[in-house]
Amino acid sequence: MTLEFLVNWLASMPVAAAPLLLAALGLIISERAGVLNLSAEGLMLAGALAAAAFYQELGSNPWLGMLGAFLAGAALSVLFAVLVVVMRANQVVSGLAIVFFAIGLTSLLGTLGGWTDTALAGFSKLHVPVLSDIPVVGPVLFRQDPWVYLTVVLLVAVTWVLFRTNLGLKLRSVGHNPHAVDSMGIDVLGIRFAAVVVGGGIVGLAGGYLVLASAKIWVDEMTNGRGWIAIALVIFAGWHPWRALLGALIFGGIEALIPRVLASGAVLPQYYVLMTPYIATLVVLVWAAVNKRDLGAPRALGMPFVREDRR
Numbered sequence: 001m002t003l004e005f006l007v008n009w010l011a012s013m014p015v016a017a018a019p020l021l022l023a024a025l026g027l028i029i030s031e032r033a034g035v036l037n038l039s040a041e042g043l044m045l046a047g048a049l050a051a052a053a054f055y056q057e058l059g060s061n062p063w064l065g066m067l068g069a070f071l072a073g074a075a076l077s078v079l080f081a082v083l084v085v086v087m088r089a090n091q092v093v094s095g096l097a098i099v100f101f102a103i104g105l106t107s108l109l110g111t112l113g114g115w116t117d118t119a120l121a122g123f124s125k126l127h128v129p130v131l132s133d134i135p136v137v138g139p140v141l142f143r144q145d146p147w148v149y150l151t152v153v154l155l156v157a158v159t160w161v162l163f164r165t166n167l168g169l170k171l172r173s174v175g176h177n178p179h180a181v182d183s184m185g186i187d188v189l190g191i192r193f194a195a196v197v198v199g200g201g202i203v204g205l206a207g208g209y210l211v212l213a214s215a216k217i218w219v220d221e222m223t224n225g226r227g228w229i230a231i232a233l234v235i236f237a238g239w240h241p242w243r244a245l246l247g248a249l250i251f252g253g254i255e256a257l258i259p260r261v262l263a264s265g266a267v268l269p270q271y272y273v274l275m276t277p278y279i280a281t282l283v284v285l286v287w288a289a290v291n292k293r294d295l296g297a298p299r300a301l302g303m304p305f306v307r308e309d310r311r
Contacts, residue, residue, distance in 0.1 A: 014144050019209045020226060023227060026198075029198060030200070031175070033171050033175045035301075039098035041226070043207070044227045049106040052120065053113055062122050066212065069209075070202070088306065110218060118217065147213050155242070155244075162241070182307060203227075210222060233247045235285065
């Protein structure tokens with residue numbers, strides 16, 4: 001492996017890892033409040049389409065595109081929250097229903113709006129004077145798009161809110177023992193509803209990133225299973241934001257390596273190579289199933305809250 005190959009691979013890892021980390025952070029917020037969220041793939045698709053639509057219709061401003069991505073993810077999460085928090089529908093079925101609904105809706109709207117298969121300039125990579133020109137380190141750390149750095153800022157913010165604020169304590173308590181929290185006069189349903197909507201908005205940002213910073217185009221089902229990888233990533237991370245960063249870099253590194261290995265002319269079965277991220281996802285899920293110790297999941301995860309149902 002030459003130095004140039006290694007540097008190019010490492011420099012592309014943050015671009016592949018950022019959407020996975022954004023999606024994982026959104027899911028952690030939702031699931032820390034006790035709501036099992038399997039709708040990530042659909043929320044990312046909604047965010048991706050909204051980013052493309054806002055960008056093309058509002059003056060080619062990528063920041064407005066990301067705002068649209070957040071709003072789309074949050075709006076679709078309102079529907080999910082109504083189903084699982086207010087109406088207490090099955091959270092697994094509701095999450096899957098949102099995914100299939102989003103696949104059809106985004107395909108329809110993308111075609112009707114004419115936003116499909118249009119190249120987008122999106123975000124450009126930053127160039128930090130002097131630092132960007134440092135050999136090896138410069139391209140990896142100081143020549144990334146703005147959202148790579150903002151994702152790290154968001155990671156710190158989510159961690160601080162969850163573990164250093166009263167709001168975060170209430171949110172984690174709702175996911176751990178909602179009936180005890182309710183007995184203290186705290187609005188369990190309100191916190192869960194807000195966590196699902198805010199978390200869904202952040203998952204939508206992951207889809208917006210794919211459109212405006214990574215692929216720079218919208219096509220049907222362009223998330224290509226990344227939402228499911230993000231769900232496995234949350235399990236791998238034990239519902240902790242900083243461990244999600246490690247997992248995102250691992251999964252992102254695998255994803256970033258694939259096109260470079262194929263382009264290098266290495267004689268490898270193409271389709272087996274393309275399967276690698278999903279094989280890694282299955283390995284994580286099998287590990288979680290076999291490993292019987294406490295993985296860090298909230299105790300009330302997936303359980304609807306019914307005030308009269310004291311456990």
